[in-house]
Amino acid sequence: MDSYDELLRWATEKGVELYGVEPRKIPGRGVGMIATERLEVDKLLLEVPTSLLRTVDTIPKAVRKKLPSDMSVHGLLAADLALDKSPTYKLWNAVVPSRSELEESCPMAWVPELQAYLPSPAAERLRKMQSKFARDWEEARLAFPALTEEHYRYAWMLVNTRTFYYSTPKTEKLFHRDDRMALQPVADLFNHADEGCAVAFDQESFTIRANRTYEAGEEIFICYGRHGNDFLLAEYGFVLEENKWDEVGLDEPVLSHLTQEQRTSLEDVGFSGNYRLDAETVCYRTQIAVRRMCMPVDKWRRLVDGLEDAEVLKGKVNGLIVKLLRTYEKDVLGIIAELEGMKDGTEGQRGVLIKRWSQVRVLVEDTIRRLEAERT
Numbered sequence: 407m408d409s410y411d412e413l414l415r416w417a418t419e420k421g422v423e424l425y426g427v428e429p430r431k432i433p434g435r436g437v438g439m440i441a442t443e444r445l446e447v448d449k450l451l452l453e454v455p456t457s458l459l460r461t462v463d464t465i466p467k468a469v470r471k472k473l474p475s476d477m478s479v480h481g482l483l484a485a486d487l488a489l490d491k492s493p494t495y496k497l498w499n500a501v502v503p504s505r506s507e508l509e510e511s512c513p514m515a516w517v518p519e520l521q522a523y524l525p526s527p528a529a530e531r532l533r534k535m536q537s538k539f540a541r542d543w544e545e546a547r548l549a550f551p552a553l554t555e556e557h558y559r560y561a562w563m564l565v566n567t568r569t570f571y572y573s574t575p576k577t578e579k580l581f582h583r584d585d586r587m588a589l590q591p592v593a594d595l596f597n598h599a600d601e602g603c604a605v606a607f608d609q610e611s612f613t614i615r616a617n618r619t620y621e622a623g624e625e626i627f628i629c630y631g632r633h634g635n636d637f638l639l640a641e642y643g644f645v646l647e648e649n650k651w652d653e654v655g656l657d658e659p660v661l662s663h664l665t666q667e668q669r670t671s672l673e674d675v676g677f678s679g680n681y682r683l684d685a686e687t688v689c690y691r692t693q694i695a696v697r698r699m700c701m702p703v704d705k706w707r708r709l710v711d712g713l714e715d716a717e718v719l720k721g722k723v724n725g726l727i728v729k730l731l732r733t734y735e736k737d738v739l740g741i742i743a744e745l746e747g748m749k750d751g752t753e754g755q756r757g758v759l760i761k762r763w764s765q766v767r768v769l770v771e772d773t774i775r776r777l778e779a780e781r782t
């Protein structure tokens with residue numbers, strides 16, 4: 407009997423119900439859930455009783471009492487996982503990715519030389535994760551001196567990649583929204599797509615229902631959130647081939663074309679940075695920043711205040727955006743070439759970065775084409 411059969415036997419004994427789905431190895435995605443029969447839209451696929459969740463309330467007292475009462479749920483769950491030697495979750499623990507698998511895929515564990523090649527929205531995300539981790543590790547280290555940073559980080563990454571949003575009246579009072587989380591067995595085997603099955607919870611259970619009809623043999627996905635690929639890469643260690651929520655960060659190309667004076671005026675009105683484009687639009691913040699490059703400051707301020715026609719200078723602005731994007735495209739090609747010649751990290755890690763930058767290139771080129779077509 408393989409470890410997944412054993413997990414399912416244990417989980418179903420504890421009240422988990424599965425209907426027409428089973429875990430299977432999927433190339434490039436670890437394990438995922440597959441339809442074993444034709445599944446109609448709305449069909450209940452999985453039900454996990456809340457009694458089986460690992461939450462802030464199931465952390466053993468011996469662990470909980472050594473850690474500060476205001477530690478994050480993320481940090482507490484990671485300590486629980488890192489220190490757990492009880493047989494209770496043995497069969498569940500047996501199917502989670504190994505430390506080396508997570509260290510390969512999650513940028514948090516990459517060498518800094520390679521982390522430096524993340525596109526800026528992913529790098530920004532990673533910085534936030536690193537500072538959250540540093541806070542949690544500091545508490546865990548003081549409470550459990552025998553724990554190593556690598557082992558705690560592995561547990562922390564497991565929590566990061568496998569928890570579900572879960573709130574109760576108690577957690578709503580005590581914890582930030584992003585920190586209301588729970589681990590649940592079997593449900594944590596569903597992979598992510600930009601659209602997926604409906605996940606819901608109430609006091610009794612978590613449920614997953616089909617969002618459409620699935621044929622036998624198809625992989626069934628849930629959606630971890632409307633995330634672009636930079637977010638997915640930083641947080642979960644993968645990028646999607648098709649992602650309708652994907653976007654490209656434009657801070658480097660836009661900020662590098664602004665004078666200091668222009669930057670200051672953008673800061674003054676809260677429009678400095680966080681510039682993006684997606685498959686359909688170049689964001690409003692970018693439009694405002696680029697207009698600052700080609701309008702007298704007084705007129706531009708009136709525009710920001712909504713007193714000027716927002717379409718003003720559209721042709722000129724689009725021309726300037728195309729120019730910025732062409733320069734950026736060259737930079738992106740340079741980054742890909744550098745990655746191809748690099749030896750830092752592993753081939754797989756460099757490969758996912760090259761894939762990500764190639765996606766950035768495609769989105770940038772598509773936008774150039776679209777804006778040029780609009781101008782003619």
Ligand SMILES: C[S@@+](CC[C@H](N)C(=O)[O-])C[C@H]1O[C@@H](n2cnc3c(N)ncnc32)[C@H](O)[C@@H]1O
Pocket residue numbers: 434435436437438501502503511567568594595596597598599641642643644645646
């Ligand atoms: C909640 S787990 C899903 C189950 C996991 N595949 C496993 O083997 O246990 C989330 C992790 O699965 C992987 N994953 C999820 N969706 C993916 C996708 N569409 N493509 C590649 N990897 C994916 C990533 O490693 C992610 O961190």
